[in-house]
Amino acid sequence: MFDVRCSAVPFSSHRAPGIWYPVSVMRILLSNDDGIHAPGIRALYDAVKDLGDVFVVAPSVEQSAVGHAITVFDPIKCKRITKDGAFEGYAVGGTPADCIKLAVTEILDGPPDLVLSGINLGPNTGISVIYSGTVSAATEGTVLGIPSIAFSLDTFSEPRWDTAAAIARKIVIGSRENGIPDETLLNVNIPNLPLDEIKGCAVTLMGRSRWIEKFHKRNDPRGNHYFWLDGEMEQLDNSEGTDIRAVADGFVSITPIGLDLTRYEAVEELQKWEL
Amino acid sequence: MFDVRCSAVPFSSHRAPGIWYPVSVMRILLSNDDGIHAPGIRALYDAVKDLGDVFVVAPSVEQSAVGHAITVFDPIKCKRITKDGAFEGYAVGGTPADCIKLAVTEILDGPPDLVLSGINLGPNTGISVIYSGTVSAATEGTVLGIPSIAFSLDTFSEPRWDTAAAIARKIVIGSRENGIPDETLLNVNIPNLPLDEIKGCAVTLMGRSRWIEKFHKRNDPRGNHYFWLDGEMEQLDNSEGTDIRAVADGFVSITPIGLDLTRYEAVEELQKWEL
Numbered sequence: 001m002f003d004v005r006c007s008a009v010p011f012s013s014h015r016a017p018g019i020w021y022p023v024s025v026m027r028i029l030l031s032n033d034d035g036i037h038a039p040g041i042r043a044l045y046d047a048v049k050d051l052g053d054v055f056v057v058a059p060s061v062e063q064s065a066v067g068h069a070i071t072v073f074d075p076i077k078c079k080r081i082t083k084d085g086a087f088e089g090y091a092v093g094g095t096p097a098d099c100i101k102l103a104v105t106e107i108l109d110g111p112p113d114l115v116l117s118g119i120n121l122g123p124n125t126g127i128s129v130i131y132s133g134t135v136s137a138a139t140e141g142t143v144l145g146i147p148s149i150a151f152s153l154d155t156f157s158e159p160r161w162d163t164a165a166a167i168a169r170k171i172v173i174g175s176r177e178n179g180i181p182d183e184t185l186l187n188v189n190i191p192n193l194p195l196d197e198i199k200g201c202a203v204t205l206m207g208r209s210r211w212i213e214k215f216h217k218r219n220d221p222r223g224n225h226y227f228w229l230d231g232e233m234e235q236l237d238n239s240e241g242t243d244i245r246a247v248a249d250g251f252v253s254i255t256p257i258g259l260d261l262t263r264y265e266a267v268e269e270l271q272k273w274e275l
Numbered sequence: 276m277f278d279v280r281c282s283a284v285p286f287s288s289h290r291a292p293g294i295w296y297p298v299s300v301m302r303i304l305l306s307n308d309d310g311i312h313a314p315g316i317r318a319l320y321d322a323v324k325d326l327g328d329v330f331v332v333a334p335s336v337e338q339s340a341v342g343h344a345i346t347v348f349d350p351i352k353c354k355r356i357t358k359d360g361a362f363e364g365y366a367v368g369g370t371p372a373d374c375i376k377l378a379v380t381e382i383l384d385g386p387p388d389l390v391l392s393g394i395n396l397g398p399n400t401g402i403s404v405i406y407s408g409t410v411s412a413a414t415e416g417t418v419l420g421i422p423s424i425a426f427s428l429d430t431f432s433e434p435r436w437d438t439a440a441a442i443a444r445k446i447v448i449g450s451r452e453n454g455i456p457d458e459t460l461l462n463v464n465i466p467n468l469p470l471d472e473i474k475g476c477a478v479t480l481m482g483r484s485r486w487i488e489k490f491h492k493r494n495d496p497r498g499n500h501y502f503w504l505d506g507e508m509e510q511l512d513n514s515e516g517t518d519i520r521a522v523a524d525g526f527v528s529i530t531p532i533g534l535d536l537t538r539y540e541a542v543e544e545l546q547k548w549e550l
Binding site for chain 1 (some may be wrong): 376377503
């Protein structure tokens with residue numbers, strides 16, 4: 001017998017007793033790539049917990065830079081856990097995309113109304129989008145036809161979770177009021193500033209950038225070589241209107257990301273080839 | 276001391292002795308996601324080995340459905356191996372994207388002129404593109420500014436490697452003559468037919484499709500639950516001009532894939548939000 005299905009009962013309900021709620025209260029699925037124990041998902045949970053029924057299904061350990069990986073050759077373990085004073089949720093031994101597939105297919109009683117991913121410690125702007133596990137959870141939500149948003153905070157140290165949480169809440173409310181365009185996920189990057197220094201929200205384009213790789217080369221105890229990836233981001237396009245520039249200028253960047261990877265501009269050129 | 280750098284000497288040279296070659300012979304890097312021991316990369320090697328200096332850097336074990344994952348939290352092992360009667364190459368304990376980064380940064384003496392990935396056993400059409408390790412190797416080549424092509428064969432059994440190899444060779448020669456458009460990789464899917472039944476090559480768009488997930492649920496020997504992902508592809512758009520349709524109709528599908536994931540159509544709608 002499997003007891004993981006939660007039959008539409010949220011893991012932790014913050015609905016106030018005695019208050020009337022509409023029958024169709026918003027069902028929100030939370031995931032991330034930093035793992036279920038990361039402070040960012042806790043901040044996101046606290047930001048939205050009173051906006052609907054909130055379910056947390058996230059990787060049991062950090063899964064950064066996994067891209068849109070899914071686990072097909074191995075079993076996926078899944079364990080219900082309680083984060084004291086915060087939420088109950090499922091820790092999944094897989095990738096962010098695995099978490100969304102598993103939550104929607106097996107854990108929740110049908111698809112949620114909204115998938116939120118994050119809040120990631122570190123930006124996901126420019127080319128980082130294609131490596132990002134945070135964005136991947138929102139991508140998978142979008143593939144499954146569920147409105148989805150990825151949140152990342154532009155810092156690796158001294159994160160201002162309070163700012164990020166307030167912005168995330170604002171955007172979730174905005175998405176509920178306006179609706180997210182079809183087949184589009186929102187990739188949100190938040191400057192690591194006090195809330196009153198945030199200049200506003202900007203709808204942006206994914207900036208052009210690349211990683212300059214640097215591998216550390218070492219020998220293991222048995223003399224075998226190994227490499228360890230390191231590197232830094234190089235911006236190829238810092239022009240106005242990009243995600244990278246907006247965040248640097250103190251704006252919350254909201255980039256619509258699509259699932260169609262066709263490069264339409266190249267079709268005509270390729271049609272001239274004689275094969 | 277590290278001896279992995281090969282100083283621009285190809286691992287296996289098939290240049291004929293006594294024949295004059297241009298100084299700038301084409302340098303081709305091969306990778307895949309089925310692993311360095313898979314028959315598909317052997318078929319690809321044999322198809323292009325006389326077109327330039329060919330280097331093989333591929334995962335040591337199968338890495339299907341890893342998306343654009345890179346390995347950042349673990350060391351990456353790398354071992355020179357010899358495939359008897361075929362090629363020498365490097366087996367990398369990482370993802371396809373790791374292989375390309377490592378080859379270009381550490382193993383080869385500078386970037387190659389062309390990255391080829393495959394030949395994959397199984398199609399990479401429609402939404403599969405975002406999960407595909409085969410496509411990911413070509414994506415990483417493109418990120419690094421190197422013309423790149425991914426090849427997949429539309430079958431999971433009784434692969435016609437001879438057809439796929441002949442088509443791959445034709446497209447590599449075509450790409451050398453015409454040049455691949457900037458910031459674009461070619462995602463090539465080949466029908467599993469005898470060569471004389473292939474109807475031609477079609478430049479296509481990435482079709483809309485999705486996976487219908489089905490998880491197998493089991494208990495491990497200690498009574499813990501685990502899930503195993505299974506599923507089948509559902510085509511949402513089978514219209515003419517898509518990769519899915521072209522392959523089904525017996526055409527080789529060539530889809531230009533870009534790195535910019537912005538969904539431009541959604542920008543205006545999002546700008547109307549009041550946040």
